[in-house]
Amino acid sequence: MGTENLVRKLPNDIGGDEAGKIERVEHELLPWEKRCHALADVLDFHKIINTEEKRRGVESLGAEMIGKLSYYERWIVAFANILFQKGILTPGELAVKMSEVEGRFSDVPDTRQS
Amino acid sequence: MSEQHDHDHDHDHDHDHAPITVDEKPGYFDLMETAVRELLIERKLFGADEIRRQIEVLDSRTPALGAKVVARAWTDADFKSRLLENGRTGCEELGITFYDDTQLIVLENTPAVHNLIVCTLCSCYPRPVLGLPPDWYKLKPYRARAVYEPRAVLEEFGTSIPDDVEIRVSDSTAIIRYLVLPMRPVGTEHLNEAQLADLVTRDAMIGVIQVGYDREAA
Known part of the structure; x- marks a missing residue:
């Protein structure tokens, strides 16, 4: 019961679903979110990742990640996955680079929420 | 929120990255964005100036x-x-x-x-x-x-x-x-x-x- 809908409708395909009241939320993009948006546009201009590939990349994150990650978190993870699939980056290279970037903030107290 | 402070940059950087004045470490996804962008710029798939320009376009x-x-x-x-x-x-x-x-x-x-x-x-x-x-x-x-x-x-x-x-x-x-x-x-x-x-x-x-x-x- 109900499992056929998992096949018929992928996680992004929510048009027509039951849903609650529209909360008219808005927020100013965080600096990294704006950079992520600009990155998306530049990736599209260069045909490295186009808009439809991005959408499918988000969809293929699966329902749990789509539900729990924020909008631009989904985008950047989708970009990384697509770049791995295309052989442009490897997960190892990204991990090394992320450590390097994090190291630039080594003298900043860690106030992040885990 | 902690007090803002000037952040000394003694390391070399030939590309732009996160804000120069920061009061907290960037989160995981923020780091991932910077890392992906910098790797692609290093590979010359596009230039840092293109990202900057596109941010200006978005703001406009x-x-x-x-x-x-x-x-x-x-x-x-x-x-x-x-x-x-x-x-x-x-x-x-x-x-x-x-x-x-x-x-x-x-x-x-x-x-x-x-x-x-x-x-x-x-x-x-x-x-x-x-x-x-x-x-x-x-x-x-x-x-x-x-x-x-x-x-x-x-x-x-x-x-x-x-x-x-x-x-x-x-x-x-x-x-x-x-x-x-x-x-x-x-x-x-x-x-x-x-x-x-x-x-x-x-x-x-x-x-x-x-x-x-x-x-x-x-």
Whole structure:
């Protein structure tokens, strides 16, 4: 019961679903979110990742990640996955680079929420 | 929040990265964005200047551009017919550049038809003319419900459309975007184009509200 809908409708395909009241939320993009948006546009201009590939990349994150990650978190993870699939980056290279970037903030107290 | 402090940069960097003054470590996804961007720039797939330029482009796009298009269409019938024929070239006539491959279809509201735009699959939106979409446009309740109970959705925005007016919902795609051309409010015959543009809001061009004019308040 109900499992056929998992096949018929992928996680992004929510048009027509039951849903609650529209909360008219808005927020100013965080600096990294704006950079992520600009990155998306530049990736599209260069045909490295186009808009439809991005959408499918988000969809293929699966329902749990789509539900729990924020909008631009989904985008950047989708970009990384697509770049791995295309052989442009490897997960190892990204991990090394992320450590390097994090190291630039080594003298900043860690106030992040885990 | 901790106090802001100057952050000494003694390491070399030949590319831009996160803000120079920071009061907390960037989060995991923030780090990932910087890492992906820098790796691709190192590989010369694009330049750091392109990201900077695109941020400026994004910052320059606001609903004021769409409002200008709407006000021109209200005051120039020939422009309006060209705009309805081809939304993209119509906007380009007013100097609004399209920085992507998207086509724009302008949907005219009339006494018989009210238009509403949505992107059920994600968040496609006429960004060159309206800027970035509000969060509610990207969240499930609007995306899910706009297509099957638009009148109930409109009521939540305080918009009542009479039953004899047809409501058309247009679902955007990666390459086809929509903009609603609202009806010009009655009693605005004396207003010039710039004054008319001031009446036109983002939400009216999404189609969730109508453009109002209160002569007493004006």
